[in-house]
Amino acid sequence: xxxxxxxxxxxxxxxxxxxxxxxxxxxxxxxxxxxxxxxxxxxxxxxxxxxxxxxxxxxxxxxxxxxxxxxxxxxxxxxxxxxxxxxxxxxxxxxxxxxxxxxxxxxxxxxxxxxxxxxxxxxxxxxxxxxxxxxxxxxxxxxxxxxxxxxxxxxxxxxxxxxxxxxxxxxxxxxxxxxxxxxxxxxxxxxxxxxxxxxxxxxxxxxxxxxxxxxxxxxxxxxxxxxxxxxxxxxxxxxxxxxxxxxxxxxxxxxxxxxxxxxxxxxxxxxxxxxxxxxxxxxxxxxxxxxxxxxxxxxxxxxxxxxxxxxxxxxxxxxxxxxxxxxxxxxxxxxxxxx
Amino acid sequence: xxxxxxxxxxxxxxxxxxxxxxxxxxxxxxxxxxxxxxxxxxxxxxxxxxxxxxxxxxxxxxxxxxxxxxxxxxxxxxxxxxxxxxxxxxxxxxxxxxxxxxxxxxxxxxxxxxxxxxxxxxxxxxxxxxxxxxxxxxxxxxxxxxxxxxxxxxxxxxxxxxxxxxxxxxxxxxxxxxxxxxxxxxxxxxxxxxxxxxxxxxxxxxxxxxxxxxxxxxxxxxxxxxxxxxxxxxxxxxxxxxxxxxxxxxxxxxxxxxxxx
Numbered sequence: 135x136x137x138x139x140x141x142x143x144x145x146x147x148x149x150x151x152x153x154x155x156x157x158x159x160x161x162x163x164x165x166x167x168x169x170x171x172x173x174x175x176x177x178x179x180x181x182x183x184x185x186x187x188x189x190x191x192x193x194x195x196x197x198x199x200x201x202x203x204x205x206x207x208x209x210x211x212x213x214x215x216x217x218x219x220x221x222x223x224x225x226x227x228x229x230x231x232x233x234x235x236x237x238x239x240x241x242x243x244x245x246x247x248x249x250x251x252x253x254x255x256x257x258x259x260x261x262x263x264x265x266x267x268x269x270x271x272x273x274x275x276x277x278x279x280x281x282x283x284x285x286x287x288x289x290x291x292x293x294x295x296x297x298x299x300x301x302x303x304x305x306x307x308x309x310x311x312x313x314x315x316x317x318x319x320x321x322x323x324x325x326x327x328x329x330x331x332x333x334x335x336x337x338x339x340x341x342x343x344x345x346x347x348x349x350x351x352x353x354x355x356x357x358x359x360x361x362x363x364x365x366x367x368x369x370x371x372x373x374x375x376x377x378x379x380x381x382x383x384x385x386x387x388x389x390x391x392x393x394x395x396x397x398x399x400x401x402x403x404x405x406x407x408x409x410x411x412x413x414x415x416x417x418x419x420x421x422x423x424x425x426x427x428x429x430x431x432x433x434x435x436x437x438x439x440x441x442x443x444x445x446x447x448x449x450x451x452x453x454x455x456x457x458x459x460x461x462x463x464x465x466x467x468x469x470x471x472x473x
Numbered sequence: 474x475x476x477x478x479x480x481x482x483x484x485x486x487x488x489x490x491x492x493x494x495x496x497x498x499x500x501x502x503x504x505x506x507x508x509x510x511x512x513x514x515x516x517x518x519x520x521x522x523x524x525x526x527x528x529x530x531x532x533x534x535x536x537x538x539x540x541x542x543x544x545x546x547x548x549x550x551x552x553x554x555x556x557x558x559x560x561x562x563x564x565x566x567x568x569x570x571x572x573x574x575x576x577x578x579x580x581x582x583x584x585x586x587x588x589x590x591x592x593x594x595x596x597x598x599x600x601x602x603x604x605x606x607x608x609x610x611x612x613x614x615x616x617x618x619x620x621x622x623x624x625x626x627x628x629x630x631x632x633x634x635x636x637x638x639x640x641x642x643x644x645x646x647x648x649x650x651x652x653x654x655x656x657x658x659x660x661x662x663x664x665x666x667x668x669x670x671x672x673x674x675x676x677x678x679x680x681x682x683x684x685x686x687x688x689x690x691x692x693x694x695x696x697x698x699x700x701x702x703x704x705x706x707x708x709x710x711x712x713x714x715x716x717x718x719x720x721x722x723x724x725x726x727x728x729x730x731x732x733x734x
Binding site: 191192193194217221223236241245246288 | 476479480483486487490491494495563564565567568569570571572573574733
């Protein structure tokens with residue numbers, strides 16, 4: 135058994151694989167998260183993010199490979215792992231029948247916070263998430279954002295070394311989402327926790343994370359800081375929407391020959407070019423298109439975003455999977471939850 | 474051991490809090506047993522001579538009231554585990570599972586809460602029975618009766634918690650619970666004396682812990698012992714049932730919640 139003393143890495147994942155029957159949800163991933171880091175796992179729904187979190191929080195057993203939290207193996211020392219982690223699930227797991235304070239009290243007792251400290255800890259987190267004035271109201275009367283804040287507060291009440299946040303802002307409106315980001319940053323500074331979060335929002339990963347791992351189809355495509363990822367992309371992104379044409383493929387192969395064009399992604403009539411010198415590339419695109427009699431509906435030049443990073447590593451956009459379906463399902467679930 | 478007790482109490486506390494805040498359920502769950510006493514108790518009042526033939530001198534309604542108390546206990550406790558399914562669906566279970574508390578504590582906390590709730594419901598039924606004039610010659614006996622109801626419900630809630638942890642859906646849960654609940658109630662002397670059952674049914678009834686519990690409560694309520702089964706035997710059977718269910722429920726619950734839902 136390894137001990138947690140001075141563990142440099144809060145999370146170490148080595149060749150981790152999880153399959154459900156024939157479906158491989160997590161495929162041989164390896165990564166390490168340093169103490170105090172905010173690490174983001176970015177990927178579309180079904181990419182394997184939640185499965186990974188469930189393994190790291192001891193809710194699922196890995197099929198093969200190893201995962202250590204603060205030096206403790208999730209498979210052989212689940213109890214020690216549980217003493218070191220907090221986990222805020224994707225679903226809102228607050229108890230509607232209880233008040234905000236009672237929810238936190240329950241969480242404090244579950245995590246063996248010493249009796250004498252419970253009240254102060256609860257006061258502190260309530261203050262942090264700005265719910266002190268609503269603490270004695272039943273959670274059934276809370277808004278979605280307030281519930282989420284309460285849920286997050288529950289996860290950090292016992293000051294875990296590692297806090298897992300699974301899709302912390304899914305289903306919330308943009309103002310609420312920003313507020314949650316603010317709280318996460320505050321928590322990170324105040325409690326010096328390692329935070330491991332999953333998200334399928336680019337902006338979220340960009341705003342919060344020190345490093346990002348892009349996961350797709352159960353495999354890690356790349357791990358780096360948001361800044362480096364964007365830098366590695368080349369300087370600019372040219373998006374083109376074309377009208378249909380027989381010369382489409384030929385056009386594409388001609389574009390690839392242009393100097394400074396590093397990479398082209400094709401998505402139906404939409405082309406995305408990654409180029410290191412966009413302003414020189416654009417005239418050449420028009421020359422080729424007029425030569426081949428291809429009509430360009432629109433063309434734009436932008437600085438790279440994480441969206442583009444994601445696209446370049448996975449070959450598809452993060453939103454073009456079944457997220458619409460999942461969101462509806464999520465919505466239906468929330469409705470039932472409140473009923 | 475101390476930790477197990479603390480953790481069990483944590484879960485117990487949460488369940489009782491939830492129960493207190495869902496008051497509407499309390500009254501709804503009383504309707505059915507009240508109907509049993511009032512309707513069945515009066516419908517079958519003509520069977521008094523049958524009851525008297527086995528040595529019971531009171532009215533039929535006096536005879537069957539202990540049966541209805543146990544009916545309340547059976548159904549309150551066997552339905553009581555259903556929120557395990559909600560807990561797993563809506564994340565509370567995961568919260569408990571990733572905390573340092575043991576899985577057994579979750580099962581036991583639920584069971585103790587269910588048995589207390591069951592005893593509360595049963596005491597309300599006793600109140601209704603007294604209000605409609607059921608004979609209860611020695612009211613102090615309410616104390617041991619409550620003790621027995623709590624024990625019995627603890628055992629029965631184990632069935633509920635086990636089924637709920639094993640079932641992946643509400644449909645499966647209700648299917649299994651209804652399959653178990655009614656026969657266990659009917660195959661006991663709750664409504665008619667053991668002596669009046671055909672031999673083969675009486676034999677089956679004697680394998681049923683409900684039988685011994687009904688006999689105990691009836692003897693305490695009416696002072697009449699029936700069926701030729703000594704109190705001590707009934708108590709031994711009841712305690713054995715409770716211990717087995719506590720062990721079994723902890724084991725099955727722990728095994729099942731460690732599997733993905």
